[in-house]
Amino acid sequence: MLYLTRKEHFNAAHMLRNTSWSEEKNVEIFGKCANKNWHGHNYNLFVTVKGNPNPDTGFIMNVKELSDIIQKNVLDKIDHKNLNLDVDFMKDILPSTENLAKAIWQQLEPHIKECKLHCVKLWETENIYAEYYGE
């Protein structure tokens, strides 16, 4: 079994806020991400597929095709967007790194046919990232 990863980058705004909590509790739990006037992150997205290389190409999957799938189903929908307001697949979902990684998986998985999606790793900052393996 071999693993192939495509790295992508996008920028997006969000706000983390639980409307059933007080302002103080939101700030306590979410820190700067609770800012009512929004803020942005520079996200790095790593999409890893797994499989055995096709004997004719040596590829698990054509990486250009993987890039196109990510572009069409994820980046076109979230790059330079507000995750709370603009993104159909994040509707009613708190846009934490964890929830966004899972939602990105759900966007990509149905389109990867010649091998299997293995991992979606999403870096929100240099120091924080989330990984989702489909379960």
Ligand SMILES: [Zn+2]
């Ligand atoms: Zn944030």
